[in-house]
Amino acid sequence: MLEINLLRWRQLAQTKKRRQQVFFSGIVALVFLMLVSIYSVVQHRATETSMMMPSQNAVDDAQVSALQELQQLKLIGYLHDQQHTWALLRLTNAKTVDVQVGSVVGKRGAKVSHIDAHQIVFSLPNKQVFSLSLSIV
Numbered sequence: 158m159l160e161i162n163l164l165r166w167r168q169l170a171q172t173k174k175r176r177q178q179v180f181f182s183g184i185v186a187l188v189f190l191m192l193v194s195i196y197s198v199v200q201h202r203a204t205e206t207s208m209m210m211p212s213q214n215a216v217d218d219a220q221v222s223a224l225q226e227l228q229q230l231k232l233i234g235y236l237h238d239q240q241h242t243w244a245l246l247r248l249t250n251a252k253t254v255d256v257q258v259g260s261v262v263g264k265r266g267a268k269v270s271h272i273d274a275h276q277i278v279f280s281l282p283n284k285q286v287f288s289l290s291l292s293i294v
Contacts, residue, residue: 223265223281230262232289235274244269244277 233253234245243255246262256262260269262279267287271278279287 223263223267224285224287226263226265227267227279227287227289230289232277232291235272235291237274242272244272246277 229249231247232244233247236243236245236255241257243257246254246256248254256269256272256277258269258272261267262269266282267279268281269277270280270286274291276288276290279289281287
């Protein structure tokens with residue numbers, strides 16, 4: 158009579174299955190930890206970037222404020238001699254100031270880039286250009 162003992166084969170199969178389950182659980186845990194660390198690095202970099210650079214809305218608001226500030230000025234005169242050219246500006250507080258090319262005007266840092274008999278041209282820090290025409294007061 159032939160006797161076959163399958164108990165040993167079943168034990169080996171169960172042991173192999175447990176090892177595979179433990180291995181798979183370890184891989185899942187490792188992948189989870191990697192994803193968490195990558196996510197934290199990305200969040201940290203995003204926070205650093207947002208702290209270093211102003212938001213687009215803040216930049217747009219600053220541009221609008223700079224333009225509004227310049228639109229309130231009035232070009233009331235123009236002086237020119239052989240070497241220099243000046244423009245006379247009336248400020249919102251009714252004061253009159255003289256500016257020449259290179260002068261900085263306003264709180265937003267608008268720089269006078271050109272003056273002629275009919276207009277004054279400002280360059281804003283964001284590379285935008287604004288022109289103010291001579292007005293009769």
